[in-house]
Amino acid sequence: MKIIVVGAAGDIGKAVCEELGRRHDLVRVGRSCGDIRVDISDRASIDEMYALVGPVDAVVSTAGDVHFGPLEDHTDETFMLGLGQKVMGQINLVLAGFNSVGPGGSFTLTSGVLDRDPIRMGAGAATANGALGGFVVGAAIEMPRQQRINVVSPGLLEVSVPRYGKWFPGHDPVSSERVGRAYAKSVEGAITGQVIIVE
8 A cells, every 4th residue: 555654753653654664655744854744734735745645545644733731821822733733734634635545545643642541731632632533433424435534542652751751640651563553453454433542
């Protein structure tokens, strides 16, 4: 398969590329590095990416920013960062990609653990994660040409612990290998409309 991986240089993106790259042709995409650059907050940038890559069998997104901070300090703008970047950025990858992904192809998005196992300062991320889960469930029954859509919801990756572990007290980190296999399940399997939890 020919697969676009958006956010390929991040910890989750690397896990995806390690797993899927063994068997498939990957187009690694990022905001600041990769085979192609894309800003998922800009629909025109997404359209340009699809035009450059051409037809594909699957799209995997592991990208999207959110704001972390105390709830009392949140504003419309801080919540909109996650809703605009992580939620609408990934949704627009789907909406813009219907004609680029072949019949029976798939979209796999990324949410995260915080809407089911919260941490302090994580309300913005939890909101974005929950929205993505709702989108995937609702969109799956309307996908054109037998296309599939899922979202992977991983816990904190082991490789991310040195940077983010102090924010996740008591959380059991998950291996990159397990996370990579969750994306393989979505891309290479037959399920659709699912939140694939890795914890």
